[in-house]
Amino acid sequence: MYKLLLCWRYLRTRYLAMVCIVSVMLGVATLIVVNAVMGGFSTKLRERLHGLLSDVVLEAYTYDGFGNYEGKIELIRHDPFLADKIIAMAPTLESFAMIQFGYNGNPFYQRAQLIGIELESRSAIGGFAEHIVLRKGKPQFILDEVATQRVAAQKKQPLEIPLAVPPFPGQKIDAPEGIELPKVDSLKPIPTPPPSQNQEFVPEFCILGHAMAFRRVELPDKPAKDICLIQPGDDVVLTTITGGRLSPVFGRFTVCDYFKSDMSEYDSNYVYVPLSYLQKLRSMEGRVTSIQIRLKDERNKQPVVDRLKYLFGDSLQVMTWEDKQGPLLAAISIEKGILNVLLFLIIAVAGFGILAIFSMIVVEKTRDIGILKALGASNSGVLQIFLGYGLLLGLVGALFGSGLGLLITAYVNEIEATLSWATGLEVFPRKIYYFDRIPTDIQTYQVVLINVGAIGIAVLFSVLPALRAALLHPVRALRYE
Amino acid sequence: MTHVFPLLAVRGLHKAYRQHQLTVPVLHGVDLDVYNGDFLCILGASGSGKSTLLHLMGTLDQPDQGSVLLDGERIDNAPGPRRDKLRNATFGFIFQFYHLLPELTALENVLVPPMIEASILGWFWQGSAYRKRATELLERVGLGHRLHHKPRELSGGEMQRVAIARALMGQPRVLFADEPTGNLDEEKGEEIVGLLRDLNRRDALTMIMVTHNRDLVAPTDRVVRLVKGRVEGASTPPAEQPTVLEMPRRMAL
Structure with a gap:
């Protein structure tokens, strides 16, 4: 029970945690938008290609x-x-x-x-x-x-x-x-x-x-x-x-x-x-x-x-x-695959951010970990606090990221228009592409997969700091100033 | 008020800390019996190993040699979960620096031990009972009006009272107090010790207090003096003599 309470309190009181959340959020949002737009392009293109053939x-x-x-x-x-x-x-x-x-x-x-x-x-x-x-x-x-x-x-x-x-x-x-x-x-x-x-x-x-x-x-x-x-x-x-x-x-x-x-x-x-x-x-x-x-x-x-x-x-x-149309379709699918790998690296980078920030939080909370152990918390209990914290960060980040990503996807044409107007550059040159509007296609399984992946990475990268916290010696932790 | 059978028995306890390749001995063969209802003061200068002894007795740390027995059962080498359970329910701890969790309110801090023990489901079942008991304990230590304050909003004396309430939450058999007044002024310190004595007298709670301040000792207390890792006047020979080289380093620490 204390695990939940502490996770929640740590989440609300640590500004550093916000950085983790934002990085996960941006990664998830980017992945969703890119997948939706690329999926839109490829679906539309397939539709068109097939439509004529x-x-x-x-x-x-x-x-x-x-x-x-x-x-x-x-x-x-x-x-x-x-x-x-x-x-x-x-x-x-x-x-x-x-x-x-x-x-x-x-x-x-x-x-x-x-x-x-x-x-x-x-x-x-x-x-x-x-x-x-x-x-x-x-x-x-x-x-x-x-x-x-x-x-x-x-x-x-x-x-x-x-x-x-x-x-x-x-x-x-x-x-x-x-x-x-x-x-x-x-x-x-x-x-x-x-x-x-x-x-x-x-x-x-x-x-x-x-x-x-x-x-x-x-x-x-x-x-x-x-x-x-x-x-x-x-x-x-x-x-x-x-x-x-x-x-x-x-x-x-x-x-x-x-x-x-x-x-x-x-x-x-x-x-x-x-x-x-x-x-x-x-x-x-x-x-x-x-x-x-x-x-x-x-x-x-x-x-x-x-x-x-x-x-x-x-x-x-x-x-x-x-x-x-084999070569064109194959090219699109390869392009999408590679882009996904590259973009997942963004979330991996967010993962390293979580690792660094978590390590800092563990150091900062050393004394508290000692107190918890003195009061009878087990090693696995402390481990669970920090794993749960990682999970919570990933969850909140993924949630906000999904929201942001879906929002951007929904208004991608309006955003493009605003960007074009603000910068004076044509972000989406219609002459080159086949479409008047940027097509989007949101696949539920993709969004779920991206979320699971992001949360998984957040938990994975919090394992190391969590283990460190769990194995802290209570006396040394209590003496820590 | 002594009984034949000691509640806590310490036998030939040795403990040394290793720093890199250097071994710094702290305790060399401490024997001690604590009986039910005792108010035991462990007196000693800083560096005499009194905190270490307290940690060993409270299963926060493990000795290199020797044993700690609770009701005749060895607890120093008990498996981790057993020792966690002991610290949670059988022992209570009070520290010099209060050691409250800064994110939690006074009431929540007091509720931490039962929260550690209870599962989420159990908490929903019994949470309100725990809450009631925690409130009563805080009222008993005189903090009925400070239930929902965070530690940073409390004074030192108040924080120590919260810590006492937290230590009592698990209905412990032994309360360990490590320099409970070390960070307080004389008046507040006496109040805290008075509270501890009251608990000892009224609830027959066994109390082990570590301090360097002789003024806190009452005539009725059992007193053990710890000098350089040995109980003063004890005849147990040390298993390991500190080398001449090591001693100054130890003192410097």
């Missing part, structure tokens, strides 16, 4: 793709083992491409990932329709009303500096009689051909990655601004290669919508076009490069993967989304 992909080894994809889809659909495990399948034709467009008379060139899809099946896979900007959830390869009006107005009254890219030689559009098509010259503004009077050219539409259409411009003394380079209704030219013979082909596409997943890698590369047109353009009728598959139970992929491997053997590769 289907659960399982059946993929060709080359850009040539494979034929008879409808047959394969039917085969999978009617497979007795797979039938009830699959929600949706989407044939996809992927290729690299170069995208060209003009802005303010200047031509822009950029690499792009060209993806031919069927809107309906691709939307069923997920990770697509919800990222569409204008027709969120209901993507369509047609212009919306505003863009249609804008295009119509442009046709009536062409802009002084034309925006559109001129048609290229070989493209199947009929130039009006008597008008010479301009030569392509990348260094000079290119005049657009006057709109056709007699025959309406119907271009194919494409959905463009948001980051390709918008550029963030940072001017000194001004807030950063996104400039729209390509508006809905503007045309872009996509150059890619045919399947098999590898000869270049290009097509002109009208941008009808944007794709914004907040993953800069995708937003700055992906261009979605209709599958059938891309097949025609690349002379790959009836061929696709991959079939994306969405499962009922995402976590239970392995049997499906095994079955698909059995069905298609070596002719196609079967990959899960984690396989496709």
Whole structure:
């Protein structure tokens, strides 16, 4: 009983003990915040990565793709083992491409990932329709009303500096009689051909990655601004290669919508076009490069993967989304592990603080220890006082630390804003990361683990001073001045 | 008022302190009998080993040679828990520097011995009874109005009274007082000794008081003089003679 009372009194009357508590508290708070933020990043990133990738992909080894994809889809659909495990399948034709467009008379060139899809099946896979900007959830390869009006107005009254890219030689559009098509010259503004009077050219539409259409411009003394380079209704030219013979082909596409997943890698590369047109353009009728598959139970992929491997053997590769993003996911998890080890060293440092301060308190309390022993306290009783004291310090520190950590985590974006405002530096540059807000993810088991670890370290480091106190000779302790 | 069988018997007690490689002998063969109800004064100059003798009798320390017997049972070499229990319940201690725990109030200080003895559960069971007894003891030593004061808020005499109440809390059979007046002025000192005599007379509590002050000794007391680690007039030969070299060092300490 005296142990409890003395622990409690020592805790309340020693200012040095507060130092221990604060150091444990800061360590615990740091660990919780860092884990929450890193966990938030990794969860969000996984979500995003997985959001865009289907659960399982059946993929060709080359850009040539494979034929008879409808047959394969039917085969999978009617497979007795797979039938009830699959929600949706989407044939996809992927290729690299170069995208060209003009802005303010200047031509822009950029690499792009060209993806031919069927809107309906691709939307069923997920990770697509919800990222569409204008027709969120209901993507369509047609212009919306505003863009249609804008295009119509442009046709009536062409802009002084034309925006559109001129048609290229070989493209199947009929130039009006008597008008010479301009030569392509990348260094000079290119005049657009006057709109056709007699025959309406119907271009194919494409959905463009948001980051390709918008550029963030940072001017000194001004807030950063996104400039729209390509508006809905503007045309872009996509150059890619045919399947098999590898000869270049290009097509002109009208941008009808944007794709914004907040993953800069995708937003700055992906261009979605209709599958059938891309097949025609690349002379790959009836061929696709991959079939994306969405499962009922995402976590239970392995049997499906095994079955698909059995069905298609070596002719196609079967990959899960984690396989496709393996290195990135592994890097995140390694990073998190190392950071945790390093941060636990912070608590270990707090532990050494406890060791030092406890040793001081034992010296300071030498006489009291003698008194307790003279009154019949056993060695183990004295040991327990100081171990209990360590436990109490750890407990209080961990408790306050958890509170502080959870509070900081809850208001991390507000804190970041305040810090940015106060220092004038951008603490969390949104351009670099994939997210607008700092994502956080608090795992209960992690918080519990951190607390247990911190309390454990506090007790561990109080063992030595506690043993010293317990083994003090009562007479020597009583004589101690 | 002596009985045939001594309550505490000390036989051929030797004790030396070791400092580095030097041995400093303190007691060389002390024999002593303490009978139930005695008021025994151990007189001696500083350095004569009287505090050491008290510690050995109270099982705070262990002798190099010789034995201490309580009711005929050897207690000097008893296992740790047994000696802890003896100090807790059978012996009471009063020290020159009071030795109260500074974080606790007067009442809590008095409650320390039963707290050491009782488990947490036992404390919830009997805590109020202990509290009542501690309050009564503090009232008896004249501190009924000072129950909730911390030691630093008390005077020297008051602190020593708290220490006496604490020593009585375990209903001891022997009370050891190590220079109980050493830190007090004459008047307060006499009050404290008066209190101890009162306890001895009324409760027949066996009292062993160590002091260097002859004025505190009453004619009725048993007196033992300790000179250079031996009881004066005792014939027991010392087992170990201090060397000529060691003696001055000892005195210097």
